[in-house]
Amino acid sequence: MEENNNNLQNNGNCDNNNLNSDCVFCKIIRGETPCFKIYENEHVLAFLDIRPVSQGHTIIIPKKHIKNYFDIEGELFSKINNSLKIVKNKLQIFNKKNICQFIIGFDIDHAHIHLVPANDMIELNNFKNQDIPMVELENTYKKIMEDEI
Numbered sequence: 001m002e003e004n005n006n007n008l009q010n011n012g013n014c015d016n017n018n019l020n021s022d023c024v025f026c027k028i029i030r031g032e033t034p035c036f037k038i039y040e041n042e043h044v045l046a047f048l049d050i051r052p053v054s055q056g057h058t059i060i061i062p063k064k065h066i067k068n069y070f071d072i073e074g075e076l077f078s079k080i081n082n083s084l085k086i087v088k089n090k091l092q093i094f095n096k097k098n099i100c101q102f103i104i105g106f107d108i109d110h111a112h113i114h115l116v117p118a119n120d121m122i123e124l125n126n127f128k129n130q131d132i133p134m135v136e137l138e139n140t141y142k143k144i145m146e147d148e149i
């Protein structure tokens with residue numbers, strides 16, 4: 001990623017005690033890896049997937065290294081759910097029929113939910129797993145955040 005990209009944000013503001021030094025998502029939470037941040041609160045961070053299935057594909061993670069989604073409980077669970085709704089509303093700017101939610105769990109060992117704007121199942125088959133140009137991600141970021149930045 002380019003270092004001079006002003007929209008790539010670091011997250012310095014979190015409790016580092018529950019993070020894992022080898023985890024890609026914990027690195028994003030700690031600010032060691034930049035991201036296009038769509039939403040954040042004390043417990044949750046949402047950022048654009050760098051390998052999007054569709055424009056606006058966002059990943060939401062707890063700001064704690066919890067390996068499995070099924071291990072998220074109680075208040076944190078409800079806070080994540082509320083955050084999902086906030087991000088879902090932001091992603092409606094893409095005018096897709098649905099904001100699909102995926103919990104897959106094969107790739108990164110830090111619980112995360114994918115939110116993917118899509119019109120039908122065919123769009124969801126498009127799990128290309130390919131990086132896209134940074135400028136495309138930045139344009140997506142600007143479109144989502146245009147009311148806020």
Ligand SMILES: [Zn+2]
Nearest residue numbers: 023026065110
């Ligand atoms: Zn982690």
